[in-house]
Amino acid sequence: MFKKxxxxxxxxxxxxxxxxxxxxxxxxxxxVSEGIYFLEGSGGNIGLSVGExxxxxxxxxxxxxxxxIKVAIAEYSSEDVQFVFNTHFHYDHTDGNENFGAAGxxxxxxxxxxxxxxQDNFLQVVxxxxxxxxxxxxxxxxxxxxxxxxxxxxxxxxRHFGRxxxxxxxxxxxxxxxxxxxxxxFVRYGLPFIDVPNGGNLNGMIRVMHEIIAMADDRTKxxxxxxxxxxxxxxxxxxxxxxxxxxxVYEGIKAGMTLEQITASKPIRGYPVGFLNNESFSKIAYxxxxx
Ligand SMILES: [Zn+2]
Numbered sequence: 001m002f003k004k005x006x007x008x009x010x011x012x013x014x015x016x017x018x019x020x021x022x023x024x025x026x027x028x029x030x031x032v033s034e035g036i037y038f039l040e041g042s043g044g045n046i047g048l049s050v051g052e053x054x055x056x057x058x059x060x061x062x063x064x065x066x067x068x069i070k071v072a073i074a075e076y077s078s079e080d081v082q083f084v085f086n087t088h089f090h091y092d093h094t095d096g097n098e099n100f101g102a103a104g105x106x107x108x109x110x111x112x113x114x115x116x117x118x119q120d121n122f123l124q125v126v127x128x129x130x131x132x133x134x135x136x137x138x139x140x141x142x143x144x145x146x147x148x149x150x151x152x153x154x155x156x157x158x159r160h161f162g163r164x165x166x167x168x169x170x171x172x173x174x175x176x177x178x179x180x181x182x183x184x185x186f187v188r189y190g191l192p193f194i195d196v197p198n199g200g201n202l203n204g205m206i207r208v209m210h211e212i213i214a215m216a217d218d219r220t221k222x223x224x225x226x227x228x229x230x231x232x233x234x235x236x237x238x239x240x241x242x243x244x245x246x247x248x249v250y251e252g253i254k255a256g257m258t259l260e261q262i263t264a265s266k267p268i269r270g271y272p273v274g275f276l277n278n279e280s281f282s283k284i285a286y287x288x289x290x291x
Contacts, residue, residue, distance in 0.1 A: 087183025167199020188227025190274025
């Protein structure tokens with residue numbers, strides 16, 4: 001049933017990648033703006049647009065939740081999902097692709113995200129193998145830097161700003177409604193997982209966050225990859241935390257310290273440990289300077 005093989009059991013307080021007991025998961029729907037919602041269940045936040053053209057979703061969580069997600073959407077539209085936009089390749093955001101694709105949805109992603117979905121990838125931090133999707137689960141439309149969709153009265157700008165959380169991230173802005181879905185380049189579970197072996201980079205992620213901040217104003221509603229609806233100020237605070245930690249690591253590198261010595265200096269001091277701790281995040285920051 002699952003295409004992932006958990007190589008070992010990793011207990012995390014926030015379980016962003018966890019394959020929960022899906023029978024127990026309920027899908028909750030949060031209104032963001034007229035006709036725009038985000039859905040929470042297990043995995044990444046799902047953006048939802050319903051309207052006269054049909055149903056457009058951003059990410060689709062885990063395959064065993066597809067029917068529950070469809071039931072939740074049916075409260076808002078009688079149409080099937082016509083478009084699925086993937087913010088990046090990670091399975092907690094794309095595992096439903098094969099189901100939605102087989103049902104006729106057109107999947108859209110950045111080029112590199114599709115490329116990774118055609119391959120088997122090992123996710124080092126969570127020790128999980130994510131295998132290639134079948135043809136139904138692969139994006140039929142891809143783009144390099146940006147793509148614009150005109151749907152349900154919205155101008156939807158999707159943009160890729162280079163390496164960040166992975167090498168195939170895309171953010172989506174509903175221009176008129178002033179709503180942005182960031183995918184995992186912005187999350188609310190504490191220090192962010194950055195998939196360095198699959199093209200992610202802390203310095204890149206900081207740069208991408210500044211691009212998003214520049215696209216936002218004080219009224220912008222930001223749907224993060226995981227966690228609660230956020231504001232531009234939340235992103236400003238978050239990126240400043242990442243910059244402080246990044247700079248501490250860089251000072252150590254400049255002083256000729258090893259990763260072990262830098263880790264021992266506790267670069268994350270003053271910030272809470274969550275999914276990532278001092279050791280795992282110091283390694284992400286350190287490795288980001290040697291790519
Ligand atoms: Zn991710």
